Amino acid sequence: MQHEDVRDFHWYVDKAMASLVFLGGISAIVFIIGIFLFITREGFAFITQSMDIREFFFDPAWRPTSDSNPTYGAFALIAGTASITGLAVLLSIPFSLGAAIYIAEFAEGRTREILKILIELLAAIPSVVWGFIGLSIMNPLIIDMFDVPVGLNILNAGVILALMAAPIMTTIAEDALKAVPDRYREAAEALGATRWQVTLKIVLPAAKHGLMAAVLLGVGRGFGETMAVLMASGHSINVPDGLFDSVRALTATIAAELGETAVGSEHYQALFTLGILLFAVTFIINLTADLVMRGIKRS
Amino acid sequence: MSDSPPTRIKEIEARKLSVHYGRYTALSGANLDVYRNEIFGIIGPANSGKTSFLRVLNRMDTFTPGMHFEGTVMYRGKDLRDWRNLYALRRSVGVVFPLPVGLPLSVYDNVALAPRLRGVRAKAELDVTVEKCLRRAALWDEVKDRLGALGSLLSGGQQQRLTIARALSQEPDLLLLDEFSIAVDPVTTMRIEDVLKELKSEMTIVLVTNLTQQARRLADRTAFFLQGQCVEVGPTSELFSDPKHEKTQAYIEGRFG
Ligand SMILES: Nc1ncnc2c1ncn2[C@@H]1O[C@H](COP(=O)(O)OP(=O)(O)O)[C@@H](O)[C@H]1O
Ligand SMILES: [Mg+2]
Numbered sequence: 001m002q003h004e005d006v007r008d009f010h011w012y013v014d015k016a017m018a019s020l021v022f023l024g025g026i027s028a029i030v031f032i033i034g035i036f037l038f039i040t041r042e043g044f045a046f047i048t049q050s051m052d053i054r055e056f057f058f059d060p061a062w063r064p065t066s067d068s069n070p071t072y073g074a075f076a077l078i079a080g081t082a083s084i085t086g087l088a089v090l091l092s093i094p095f096s097l098g099a100a101i102y103i104a105e106f107a108e109g110r111t112r113e114i115l116k117i118l119i120e121l122l123a124a125i126p127s128v129v130w131g132f133i134g135l136s137i138m139n140p141l142i143i144d145m146f147d148v149p150v151g152l153n154i155l156n157a158g159v160i161l162a163l164m165a166a167p168i169m170t171t172i173a174e175d176a177l178k179a180v181p182d183r184y185r186e187a188a189e190a191l192g193a194t195r196w197q198v199t200l201k202i203v204l205p206a207a208k209h210g211l212m213a214a215v216l217l218g219v220g221r222g223f224g225e226t227m228a229v230l231m232a233s234g235h236s237i238n239v240p241d242g243l244f245d246s247v248r249a250l251t252a253t254i255a256a257e258l259g260e261t262a263v264g265s266e267h268y269q270a271l272f273t274l275g276i277l278l279f280a281v282t283f284i285i286n287l288t289a290d291l292v293m294r295g296i297k298r299s
Numbered sequence: 300m301s302d303s304p305p306t307r308i309k310e311i312e313a314r315k316l317s318v319h320y321g322r323y324t325a326l327s328g329a330n331l332d333v334y335r336n337e338i339f340g341i342i343g344p345a346n347s348g349k350t351s352f353l354r355v356l357n358r359m360d361t362f363t364p365g366m367h368f369e370g371t372v373m374y375r376g377k378d379l380r381d382w383r384n385l386y387a388l389r390r391s392v393g394v395v396f397p398l399p400v401g402l403p404l405s406v407y408d409n410v411a412l413a414p415r416l417r418g419v420r421a422k423a424e425l426d427v428t429v430e431k432c433l434r435r436a437a438l439w440d441e442v443k444d445r446l447g448a449l450g451s452l453l454s455g456g457q458q459q460r461l462t463i464a465r466a467l468s469q470e471p472d473l474l475l476l477d478e479f480s481i482a483v484d485p486v487t488t489m490r491i492e493d494v495l496k497e498l499k500s501e502m503t504i505v506l507v508t509n510l511t512q513q514a515r516r517l518a519d520r521t522a523f524f525l526q527g528q529c530v531e532v533g534p535t536s537e538l539f540s541d542p543k544h545e546k547t548q549a550y551i552e553g554r555f556g
Contacts, residue, residue, distance in 0.1 A: 180403075187400040187462070190357060191413045191469060192390030201412065206403045 039275045046269030047276075056273070060239045062253070064267040072270045074277070076237045080154075080247030083240050084229060085222040087158030092166040092218060097211070099166070100173035105199050116174075123167035127227040134160045134232025148244045152234035155243040160232045161222045169218035176210020177203055209295050216289035220282055226251035250274050308335040310473060310503040311356065315370035318351040320363075325351040328370070329529040331522055338495065338504045340518025340535060342511050344550070347524040349507045350397070353475045356505070357392040358385055375472065390417060393466030393502075397478040399458035401450035402465075406433075406442050409450040409461055413469040428468055435498070436464035437490040455482040463491065467498075474504045480513065492517055511551050515539055523547045 051072070059073025103115050134156050142151035180203050188198045204211070226249075234246025235256065254271050261268040311333035318326040326348035333339040341349050351366075358379060360366040372379045374388070382388040390413070402409050410429045419425060429446070433439040438460040442448070450461055459482045466474060476495075480488040495504060495517060508514050514521045515535060522532040523544075531538060531547045542548045549555055 183398075183400045184402055186359070186362060187396070187402060188412070189362060190359065190389060190394045190396075191416065191465065192386045192388075193412075193416050194386050197416055201416075202402060202404070 036279065039272055039279055043269055043272035043276050046266060046273050050266055051270075051273065060237070062237050062248075064257070064261075064270055070266065072273075074250070074274060076239045077248055077250045077253050077274070078277075079239050080233065080237075081223065081249040081251070083154050083247060084157045084161055084233060084249060085219060087154060087243070088161035088165055088222045089215065089219050091158060091162035092169055093215060095162070096166045096169035096173055096214070096218065099170045100177055100214075101199060101204075103170075104174045104177035105195060105203060119167045119170050122163070123171070125164075127164065127225060128231075130160050130164055130228040131231030134228060138232065142244075146244065150234060150244075150246060152232060153244050153246045154233070154240055157229050157233035157247075157249075158243075160228050161225055164225060164228060165218040165221045168221050169214045172214035172217055173207075173211050176207040176214060179210060180206045209292050213289040213293040216285055216292065220285040220289070223285065224251060224278065224282055226255050230255060250278055254278075309333070309373070310335040310375060311505075312373040313352075313370065314372075316352070316355065316372055317369045318348065318355060318360075319365075319367055319369070321365040324527055326524075326527050326529075329524075331529055331532050333503060333505060334520075335503050336499055337519040338499055338506055338517050340514030340521035341505065341507045341524055342509075342514050342521060342550070343524035343530075344555070345509075346526075348527045349524050350477055352524075353394065353477055353505065353507060355379070356473070356475060357389050357394055358382075359394075361385065390469055391471060392473045392475060393469045393471030394475045395459075395462050395466050395477060395479045397481055399455065399462045399482060401453055401458040401461050403449060403451045405447045406450050406453070406461065407446040410464050410468045413465060429464075432464040432467040435467055435494045436460040437487050437494070438464055456484060456487065459483050460487070460491070472502055474498065474502050475507075476504065477507045478509050480508070480510065488513075511553075523550060525550070 055073050058075050060076035061071045061073040062077060063071045103112055107115060138156045139151035142156055184202050185198050188202045229249045230252035233249060235248050235252055236246040237248050238245055240247050254274055258271050309332050313329055313331050316329045343349055355368050355372060360368060407429055410432050411425045414425055414428050453461060506517060518535045521535045521538045523530045525546055531544050539551055
């Protein structure tokens, strides 16, 4: 057969599809940049003109609606978000890792499948439902158990957020464990290692980057969560010094206040500045998770 | 081919051993004995059930879905199925797979793993074991300056010798070698063969090999497997000089397989 050098149908389809998927990929970048530009533009005037950086980061007084002297201290909000997210991560790490190890290393057949489905269901529960659980179940429970006047606080929001972050962390951690090839498990078991020894000595070290990424993505999830936190945290501006203090989160502040401000006002712009902060932190967390997952390893 | 006759204690006693994968039968009705401190060779073409036999000996059927065996296998006087601690059985049986698996640990940790699993903590003791096992596996000179490098990043042949060192670090009573020389060059193969001859005094060795000459060089007794049957077992010299079955003769003369 004579093979001629002509651009045939398949050649054109290949080029067309390559450009199409390229556009798809590019559009993701375009959207990210677009969103970033939008938030920055709205918050920019505030940052350059009226923002006092010291006040913003270190003053707990968030009084945007004060007639005489509005202040924009975000310290209490940052502390609120940090404390809730911190507690949530502390609570969900052991559960998620435990669940992931059980599913990937110990559970078999049906049990494993059912567990995976349940965990995916857990991930699909809308955040307003979690907020509702915080308000109507956790709230009275905390009041009863710990004999405190209010049950909407760091503990409540932290537990709710832990439950919300756990499915994601579990799923990603399980993927990381599953990515460790079975031949390693077999080789170690052939040496006489027990399942637990195999998990501890071989699988966990081999999967450590993926596991770290799982935790980071859980943190990112908690950090950006709004509705459930708004409902369960008590939403009061407060630098906390205990688990039973009500706090207010960055996200919840934006959600609750943005609708009531005049577009372009100082308050409006300050909220966008909070948005920039959130965006930056989430971006950094996700980027770190991504880099870790790719294994920027010890050299 | 050793001059000193092996002791006549039976280390392995397989009776009517059949191995199945689902409904497929890989080995059927094998009867054979392996004596303590001998090298027992198994030869035969691909897919004749050699590996399956080894997999039974350290109970790898438990993590191979669908695999099960019938009949009895006595190991050190005790039915394999009666071992109450499977992990202890596997610690007693060292295995070298045909496709080497360097664990994603450092070279040192690969070899120190088995001693650590049984509770050895002292660094000095581990150092001695690691060096001894790597020397015996003819790998020491190549890796002594990079014991911290990842074992899974060594070359194929080096990983193969690493798995040999790892199996030796178990201080096994029974060593199972499955076509260990596939990825190893001839010179190194000869060095390892010399080590195996020495190791005989410490353990029993079952050597599955696709090189009939290797069995001839090393094995005290040899079995010929063909299509899931153990066709013939006997002292190596007899099996090679005066095979009882025509198929054995054909195989060792290289007329098939
Ligand atoms: N895990 C498995 N599942 C299904 N069949 C298998 C499995 N392992 C081996 N077999 C089959 O069992 C037969 C014997 O295999 P094996 O014992 O590996 O032979 P050998 O080591 O002599 O080449 C082969 O036909 C092979 O395809
Ligand atoms: Mg084989």
